[in-house]
Amino acid sequence: xxxxxxxFIGFLITLATSWIGLVLLPASHYNTQAAQLxxxxxxxxxxxxxxxxxYQANGxxxxxxxxxxxxxxxxxxxxxxxxxxxxxTDYLRDTxxxxxxxxxxxxxxxxxxxNPSPQWHYLHLYDPQLTSPGxxxxxxxxxxxxxxxxxxxxxxxxxxxxxxxxxxxxxALVAYLLSLKRSQGELPEAFEPPPx
Amino acid sequence: MTxxxxxxxxxxxxxxxxxxxxxxxxxxxxxIIHWLASAIxxxxxxxxxxxxxxxxxxxxxxxxxxxxxxxxxxxPAHLNTMVYGWASGACVGVGxxxxxxLCRAPLRHGWSLHIAAVFWNIGxxxxxxxILSGGSLSMEWLEYPAxxxxxxxxxxxxxxxxxxxxxxxxxxxxxxxxxxxxxxSLFWFPMLYATAQVLLVWKPVAAPAQPPINWWYxxxxxxxxxxxxxxxxxxxxxPKVIGKPIHSYFLSMIGFWSLAFFYAWNGMHHLIGxxxxxxxxxxxxxxxxxxxxxxxxxxxxxxxxxxxxxxALRWSPTLRFVVFAAMSYTVVSVQGSLTAVRAVNRxxxxxxxxxxxxxxxxxxxxxxxxxxxxxxxMPRLLDREWPSAALIRVHxxxxxxxxxxxxxxxxxxxxxQGLNLQNPDMPFMDIIxxxxxxxxxxTWAGVLMxxxxxxxxxxxxxxxxxxxxxxxxxxLFIRPTxxxxxx
Numbered sequence: 160x161x162x163x164x165x166x167f168i169g170f171l172i173t174l175a176t177s178w179i180g181l182v183l184l185p186a187s188h189y190n191t192q193a194a195q196l197x198x199x200x201x202x203x204x205x206x207x208x209x210x211x212x213x214y215q216a217n218g219x220x221x222x223x224x225x226x227x228x229x230x231x232x233x234x235x236x237x238x239x240x241x242x243x244x245x246x247x248t249d250y251l252r253d254t255x256x257x258x259x260x261x262x263x264x265x266x267x268x269x270x271x272x273x274n275p276s277p278q279w280h281y282l283h284l285y286d287p288q289l290t291s292p293g294x295x296x297x298x299x300x301x302x303x304x305x306x307x308x309x310x311x312x313x314x315x316x317x318x319x320x321x322x323x324x325x326x327x328x329x330x331a332l333v334a335y336l337l338s339l340k341r342s343q344g345e346l347p348e349a350f351e352p353p354p355x
Numbered sequence: 356m357t358x359x360x361x362x363x364x365x366x367x368x369x370x371x372x373x374x375x376x377x378x379x380x381x382x383x384x385x386x387i388i389h390w391l392a393s394a395i396x397x398x399x400x401x402x403x404x405x406x407x408x409x410x411x412x413x414x415x416x417x418x419x420x421x422x423x424x425x426x427x428x429x430x431p432a433h434l435n436t437m438v439y440g441w442a443s444g445a446c447v448g449v450g451x452x453x454x455x456x457l458c459r460a461p462l463r464h465g466w467s468l469h470i471a472a473v474f475w476n477i478g479x480x481x482x483x484x485x486i487l488s489g490g491s492l493s494m495e496w497l498e499y500p501a502x503x504x505x506x507x508x509x510x511x512x513x514x515x516x517x518x519x520x521x522x523x524x525x526x527x528x529x530x531x532x533x534x535x536x537x538x539x540s541l542f543w544f545p546m547l548y549a550t551a552q553v554l555l556v557w558k559p560v561a562a563p564a565q566p567p568i569n570w571w572y573x574x575x576x577x578x579x580x581x582x583x584x585x586x587x588x589x590x591x592x593x594p595k596v597i598g599k600p601i602h603s604y605f606l607s608m609i610g611f612w613s614l615a616f617f618y619a620w621n622g623m624h625h626l627i628g629x630x631x632x633x634x635x636x637x638x639x640x641x642x643x644x645x646x647x648x649x650x651x652x653x654x655x656x657x658x659x660x661x662x663x664x665x666x667a668l669r670w671s672p673t674l675r676f677v678v679f680a681a682m683s684y685t686v687v688s689v690q691g692s693l694t695a696v697r698a699v700n701r702x703x704x705x706x707x708x709x710x711x712x713x714x715x716x717x718x719x720x721x722x723x724x725x726x727x728x729x730x731x732x733m734p735r736l737l738d739r740e741w742p743s744a745a746l747i748r749v750h751x752x753x754x755x756x757x758x759x760x761x762x763x764x765x766x767x768x769x770x771x772q773g774l775n776l777q778n779p780d781m782p783f784m785d786i787i788x789x790x791x792x793x794x795x796x797x798t799w800a801g802v803l804m805x806x807x808x809x810x811x812x813x814x815x816x817x818x819x820x821x822x823x824x825x826x827x828x829x830x831l832f833i834r835p836t837x838x839x840x841x842x
Contacts, residue, residue: 161529163522163538170539170615174546174579177619180638181571185564186554193561215493218427224705228628232701237779245630253562257493258629262705262776263412263790265783287415293784295791297415301422 193251201252208254210335213328215255217299224259225268227342229351239273240266241342246349249341264296268341280333281315281325289318302329375459376735382461383452384736386468390448391729392819393476395812397440400483402801402808404433409801413794423487431498432486438496438576439507440479442721443544446584447475447514449728450537451521452736453591457534460524462517471513478506494565496573497551504552508545515541532607536587539615543579547572567635570622577716578618582684585724586614586653589681592731593660596674597667602659606652614649617642624695627704643695650688657681670831672747676727679755683719687712702777707790707797708769711762718804719758726754726811733818734829741830742817746810748832753807761800768793 214220227233227241235241245268250256259266274280279290285303287294306314306322314324325333342349410417411426418424455462462468482499485491490500499507518541522534530538551572554560560568594601601607623631623639661678668675690712693699703709730747734740741747768790775786 161527163530166530166535166538167542169612170542173612173615174543174575174619176616177571177575178550181620181622181635182550182554182568185567185635186560189561189564192563216428216489216491217422217425218431218491218493220493220495221427221430226629232628232697234777234779238783247563247630247632249630250563251561254559255493256562256565258566258626260495260625260705260709263707263787291784293788295412295415295787295794297411297426298419299425300420301425 189247189251192248196251203252203254204334204338206331206334207338209328210331210333210338211253211255211257213302213332214257214335219267220257220259222259222261222263222296223265223267224262225266225339225341226258227266227268231351235266238265241269243342243345243349244351245341246346248346248348264294267336267339269339269343271337271340272343275337277313277333277337278315280336281313281329284329284332285317285323299329302326302332376456379455379459379461380735380738382463382465383455386462386465386472387448387452387732388736388819389469389472390444390451390475391732392815393472394441394444394448394725395815397436397444397479398808399812401433401436401441402805404429404436406798406801406805408433409794409798413791413798422489428487428489428491431491431493431495432483434496435486435498436479436483437717439482439499440476442581442717442725444472444475444479445725445729446540446581447511449588449725449732450540450584451514451517452732453533453587453728454518454521454537457531457591458521458525460521463520464517467513468517471510474506474510474513478503478510481506492556494555494569496576497555497569501552501556504548504556508549508552511545511548515545531590532601532604532611533587533590535611536583536590540580540583540587543583544576547575547579563630566626566629567623567631570625572622574622574625575619577721578614578621581717581721582614582618585680585684585721586610588724588728589657589677589684592673592677592728593657593681595731596671596677597661597664599660599664602656606656610649610652610656613645613652617645617649621646621695624700627695627697627700640695640697644692646688646692650685650692654681654685667835670833670835672741672744672751672830672832673727673731675751675832676723676730679751680720680722680724680727683715683723687715687720690715702773703769704773705776706769706772707765707793708773711765711769714758714765715762718754719762723754723758726750729815733815737818739818739823740828741814742821743814744830744832746814746817747830750807750810750814753803753810757800757803757807760803761797764793764796764800768796 227235227243227245229244230236236243250258281303283290284299286298286300287296288298303323303325306324310322311324313330314322316322407418407424408426408430411419411429415426422428451462451468478499482503485500485502486498491498492500518537522538525534551568554568555565559565590601590607620642621639623636624643627636627640629636668678694703694708694712730741772786772790775781775789
């Protein structure tokens with residue numbers, strides 16, 4: 160090979176084929192699907208959008224996935240992480256798909272169903288050892304502040320007697336977590352034949 | 356390298372070729388060292404972030420009160436400073452230098468590469484600051500907030516332009532395999548990065564389409580940017596050090612085009628078991644297994660080139676790093692092909708096994724290859740020798756043992772973690788508790804690698820600013836003898 164122009168065309172073609180298959184096709188498919196939905200479908204509450212930003216900013220995704228696998232492939236459903244597999248349409252409402260690739264912590268696809276108590280989440284975020292001894296999750300104490308003179312309704316007392324309350328970031332994060340109910344409702348594409 | 360047989364006969368041709376190299380190296384000196392020195396700065400910062408992140412996983416109270424240093428920020432900051440600051444920066448420096456050598460074209464307009472290096476550093480600084488201050492995008496390999504990409508793309512455009520400028524000035528005739536890899540990668544990286552930035556950051560596509568694009572990008576950065584540059588370095592350095600041409604032109608060609616074709620389709624194996632249609636995943640599983648073709652081809656080609664010269668590993672620092680890296684490339688790629696098979700991935704996905712695999716690729720292959728290349732380049736760029744063989748020895752053994760220990764410990768721990776995750780009767784907290792010993796071992800492996808990096812940075816600084824030692828012989832581990840160096 161001694162022609163740079165032929166090499167160059169080869170580089171372009173090899174990359175372009177995969178670009179068509181793995182970038183263009185998914186993008187046009189899901190963009191079309193999203194475009195067919197009424198705008199009202201996407202109106203997420205502001206607090207949930209902010210909570211998702213807090214989730215992204217603090218890298219929850221590096222330990223927590225948000226996807227439930229099929230029964231024959233993974234033990235997710237037996238662990239109680241969801242009562243059906245998640246499919247791509249379950250993420251249509253999101254602005255960013257936070258599927259995750261690690262399970263250093265449990266899956267969160269349905270955490271809003273599995274643990275709907277905001278008090279539990281506040282305590283857990285403040286210090287995971289209080290609710291889940293042995294956890295290796297980092298404490299997110301910086302999302303809380305000492306309770307003010309007129310404490311908010313969600314202020315709480317720690318085992319050592321100190322009273323603290325969540326910052327707006329913590330409130331938003333918990334609102335986001337409680338909104339995660341991805342396996343809700345039956346979908347034909349999520350159907351799995353019952354195990355033999 | 357094809358004309359080396361002719362020039363070995365004619366002393367005048369040898370002298371001409373030597374003078375030519377002196378001119379090329381003098382033209383590259385300032386700009387290339389600017390890129391390499393910047394890369395080493397990011398390597399040290401990335402190492403510090405890596406150690407912090409590693410300790411935090413088994414000791415969550417470590418530096419826990421400062422939001423800037425929470426695990427979920429330090430980890431992506433580590434990955435991005437290593438991927439963009441260190442590895443990409445070093446790839447630009449190493450790649451362009453090899454390109455100018457092979458094109459026999461001195462670097463022109465060196466100032467443009469100086470400005471590009473400044474831009475590259477600004478981009479990385481903006482990105483790292485952004486992640487630590489709470490602006491991470493939480494898309495893997497693309498965490499830098501939007502402000503970083505324009506700097507990086509502008510800097511890279513200069514590198515691409517420089518590479519093309521060299522290709523255009525090459526003497527007529529055959530283009531060597533390293534040049535194919537470098538020429539291609541200088542286009543592939545900006546195309547990948549621009550696609551990802553446009554479709555995921557500037558004007559995001561519908562959310563379900565994002566993970567496929569994210570993994571098309573992230574896997575191809577390894578496959579179509581780091582891998583080609585590092586293979587180009589291997590194809591250049593192995594024949595250079597042992598003084599023998601590459602075994603087979605035909606195998607080089609098969610290796611190159613099968614890599615270009617199959618690697619580009621690999622990314623979706625990161626989504627196995629995820630919420631996607633089966634065809635999307637299956638096409639990547641198939642392409643991942645097909646990666647055995649380029650990998651075995653390259654391994655055979657390099658092995659047959661090395662045969663009869665393995666003794667040179669005893670004295671040549673460059674060769675020791677390069678051969679370690681080339682062997683790691685074979686191991687990590689075969690491991691990758693196997694891990695992409697659904698039956699294996701079912702166990703290993705979501706576990707530390709994947710993290711171990713990533714480090715075998717980005718460290719044992721890419722980073723070790725870049726170290727080897729830098730050990731070869733610096734004496735030629737600066738016309739002086741490395742200050743101490745002992746420092747290089749410390750670097751090699753700490754890095755090599757460190758990364759193998761890292762890989763072994765986390766692979767085993769990850770496999771166990773994956774098997775336990777599949778057992779619904781095992782409580783989640785028990786699974787975590789069982790990973791702890793391996794996470795601690797990883798920290799110790801990281802300490803070892805850190806020592807290696809400090810030795811490397813010390814060598815590099817002494818080389819740049821230390822008192823010039825006037826020596827006439829290169830810094831080798833031992834003196835080559837007829838027995839260790841039959842060539």
